[in-house]
Amino acid sequence: MVKMPPEVRETLAKQKPVPIATASKSGVPNVIFVGAFKILDDENIMIADNFFYKTAQNLMENPKIAILCYNGETKKSYQIKGSVTLCTEGENFEQMRKWVHGINEKLPAKTCVMVKVDEIYNAMWGPSAGKKIV
Numbered sequence: 001m002v003k004m005p006p007e008v009r010e011t012l013a014k015q016k017p018v019p020i021a022t023a024s025k026s027g028v029p030n031v032i033f034v035g036a037f038k039i040l041d042d043e044n045i046m047i048a049d050n051f052f053y054k055t056a057q058n059l060m061e062n063p064k065i066a067i068l069c070y071n072g073e074t075k076k077s078y079q080i081k082g083s084v085t086l087c088t089e090g091e092n093f094e095q096m097r098k099w100v101h102g103i104n105e106k107l108p109a110k111t112c113v114m115v116k117v118d119e120i121y122n123a124m125w126g127p128s129a130g131k132k133i134v
């Protein structure tokens, strides 16, 4: 079980939007910006799918994600890799809809993307670049 260290949580929490990468089953990469995400705890991140298209297709056939964050003040950058569960009903889905519709009730809030953190890498330049953190 992988837990996000405090500096990773802080770096991710301060950045909006964040780039998220997915890939199709055959390995075609795709990257988008996401503003609607929440760090639920040390192991779980919730993302609101409002407008995902290729991303939604990719996650259905290959439920893996990479999230990139960077803070220019602290000079910290991380790649967070995770496994995804897609929810279109249930407690997490209802929580996502409430949150998204609290921002703007016209947003579609189609799917709740639950990310379980699997691995975290240092993505800052320098000697530790690319090293696995957890």
Ligand SMILES: Cc1cc2nc3c(=O)[nH]c(=O)nc-3n(C[C@H](O)[C@H](O)[C@H](O)COP(=O)(O)O)c2cc1C
Binding pocket: 017, 030, 031, 032, 033, 034, 035, 036, 037, 048, 049, 050, 051, 052, 053, 054, 055, 056
């Ligand atoms: C600044 C910014 C923030 C965005 N935030 C979200 C978001 O939180 N949720 C979402 O579904 N789409 C968001 N989008 C739209 C996606 O980046 C993207 O356009 C959409 O997923 C369609 O691309 P795809 O076919 O590669 O999935 C955002 C776009 C920008 C430019």
